[in-house]
Amino acid sequence: MALAENELSFQEKVDQDIRIEPKDWMPDAYRKTLIRQISQHAHSEIVGMLPEANWITRAPSLKRKATLIAKVQDEAGHGLYLYSAAETMGISREEMVDQLLSGKAKYSSIFNYPTITWADMGAIGWLVDGAAIMNQVPLCRASYGPYARAMVRICKEESFHQRQGFEILLVLSKGSEAQRRMCQDAIDRWWWPSVMMFGPNDEASPHTAQSMRWKIKRFTNDELRQRFIDVCAEQVKLLGMRLPDDLLKWNEERQHYDFGPIDWEELRQVISGNGPCNKERLAARVQAHADGAWVREAAMAHAGKRAQRAAPDQYKVA
Numbered sequence: 001m002a003l004a005e006n007e008l009s010f011q012e013k014v015d016q017d018i019r020i021e022p023k024d025w026m027p028d029a030y031r032k033t034l035i036r037q038i039s040q041h042a043h044s045e046i047v048g049m050l051p052e053a054n055w056i057t058r059a060p061s062l063k064r065k066a067t068l069i070a071k072v073q074d075e076a077g078h079g080l081y082l083y084s085a086a087e088t089m090g091i092s093r094e095e096m097v098d099q100l101l102s103g104k105a106k107y108s109s110i111f112n113y114p115t116i117t118w119a120d121m122g123a124i125g126w127l128v129d130g131a132a133i134m135n136q137v138p139l140c141r142a143s144y145g146p147y148a149r150a151m152v153r154i155c156k157e158e159s160f161h162q163r164q165g166f167e168i169l170l171v172l173s174k175g176s177e178a179q180r181r182m183c184q185d186a187i188d189r190w191w192w193p194s195v196m197m198f199g200p201n202d203e204a205s206p207h208t209a210q211s212m213r214w215k216i217k218r219f220t221n222d223e224l225r226q227r228f229i230d231v232c233a234e235q236v237k238l239l240g241m242r243l244p245d246d247l248l249k250w251n252e253e254r255q256h257y258d259f260g261p262i263d264w265e266e267l268r269q270v271i272s273g274n275g276p277c278n279k280e281r282l283a284a285r286v287q288a289h290a291d292g293a294w295v296r297e298a299a300m301a302h303a304g305k306r307a308q309r310a311a312p313d314q315y316k317v318a
């Protein structure tokens, strides 16, 4: 009975757009859903550094190198805000990292594709960050306070990344024949994986309906995907390029672009570990974690010394 009352008043708060904060009562399933979504998102930011880091040493100019380094650093920051937001729900950072490194936790499918040419840095910025923004701006209004607040800063930085990526493609699109080909090839390879980033279609999505009731999600996967396609179908014209979809066509009646069928089997394969780079990405994270062990140990030793110095005399160890 007490639980039902709690749940009722929780849902009332959500319905009235009153933010839920860490010390407030919340249903266990709400907590679990948020830990799942926020930690998956954090892992995506961390794994998302890998495909781009691949181009830091090969960026075509010092300016491009500096901007790419800054972008990759931003992604690390996003991962840290998100791990912190998830920690407010009672899970530790170590547990989340363990889940990633053991292959138990998911991260976004998109980061299991290879970055083959410099144009891929542009396509990732324009399409992948573009899809991320479309998905994440509504999360700034998510019902859970620490998540929503983390998303505000993340979205500002992602917008900058998106423009930076578009500008890379714009320069290539005005370049030589070979540069134009490279630009189109990157768009061809990144388009469908970006469309899939929004997740399964609404009928096949197990979490959307409940997450909408809890106002974690404000729009469904398909609604956000459609908005993304509508925006990109116009922006690609500015590049003088095309999206690789022969069925893409403005539908006057729907006031949206129609688009071709999505290869859901490809998404399923990539999510279940069989994408082109899944094994490589996980191996790189496992190696990075092992290489960083001495830093964690040094930080713990330093923190221990500081705590001892700050402790009253009677607690000090000789």
Ligand code: BYC
Binding pocket: 036, 037, 040, 041, 042, 044, 045, 048, 049, 075, 106, 107, 108, 109, 110, 128, 129, 132, 135, 136, 196, 197, 198, 199, 200, 204, 205, 206, 207, 208, 211, 221, 271
């Ligand atoms: N990849 O019922 P659904 C970024 C999973 S951007 C892998 O729709 P939900 C970045 C889903 O987790 C990318 N897995 O679930 C950008 C669930 O599995 P579990 C990260 C996916 O949670 C640029 C199952 O499929 N952004 O980081 O309601 C540069 C059923 O799906 C994918 C976020 O994470 C996928 N594409 O909706 C650097 C944003 N799609 O958990 C970095 C926050 C679905 O039952 N997250 N799955 O085993 C969200 O908005 C939602 O979690 C999703 C999925 C829309 C992704």
